[in-house]
Amino acid sequence: MATRKNPETKSAPGANVSKDELLKYYREMLLIRRFEEKAGQLYGMGLIGGFCHLYIGQEAVVVGLEAATREGDKRITSYRDHGHMLACGMDPKGVMAELTGREGGLSRGKGGSMHMFSKEKHFYGGHGIVGAQVPLGAGLAFADKYLENGGVTFAYFGDGAANQGQIYETFNMAALWKLPVIFVIENNQYAMGTAQRRSTSTPELYTRGQAFGIPGEPVDGMDVLAVKAASEKAIAHCRSGEGPYILEVKTYRYRGHSMSDPAKYRTREEVQKIREERDAIEHVRDLLLNGGHATDDDLKAIDKEIKVIVNEAAEFSKESPEPALEELWTDIYA
């Protein structure tokens, strides 16, 4: 077993974490990674068309945040949405078949990668316009506050989106009305091809709510336990009626911005270094093995289980028929 160098990881190995919890996070993160790898393959085979933004590298963000939620909490995100859907329990078959544009997809093959929803899982998309989901997220939180149902909304956006005007209009209203919304800034260091240092005057994005009186904190997004702890704190703040909270979750994407990215803005070495030293799945794997919670064979069995789930999703996404022509006339405003 290789010993990893992960000097920035703050959570003490195995501290206050049960074996079952660690195994759960391992499974969930691995599902996202393998699902995304498969989506990348299907894209390469021409089975997925249009835009497709993979979440590989960022898995600990959604898995850690979701770990602290309860039934009824809501989530809304950008186009980089496959991981969010899997983490809140949406069916991998339905997600994959949507990617291939088939009838069995969650939007019956008409939405594709960036446009899926689930009322059942309180997942509100899937939005292709950068930042557009943030005011919508505040709207969801407004509804929860109005209905007094104790729900909390996670509104996710990227480091690039964090420089948009509509974010700050939303911050103002969310603070004014003390809305139960957690603004999650997934800082993967790049907006499409622009490094944060080239685009952003004040890179400490967690401080961006100061002008509105919204507290925020930075979180190590490669450490699922640190993310979960931050999520618990933010949720407690929101549920107690104190208004919005900002989490800047520092993460990294391993693949290109989308499938058509020549990735000239960073070196292979940079990506390789983070994969080797900071990978979130390897981190939990180490905690499991070093803590004596699992053996190599146990983890191999989980890898196998996940492979089966992902292969079944891929098969389904190829076998499901294309939507019928009549579908052109459904789900539209007239």
Ligand SMILES: Cc1ncc(C[n+]2csc(CCOP(=O)(O)OP(=O)(O)O)c2C)c(N)n1
């Ligand atoms: C309003 C708008 N402007 C530009 C684009 C093109 N665009 C798509 S993604 C993106 C970068 C966003 O980066 P970031 O917010 O960091 O999210 P990430 O892709 O890193 O998850 C841009 C400029 C868009 N979709 N919508």
Ligand SMILES: [Mg+2]
């Ligand atoms: Mg980004």
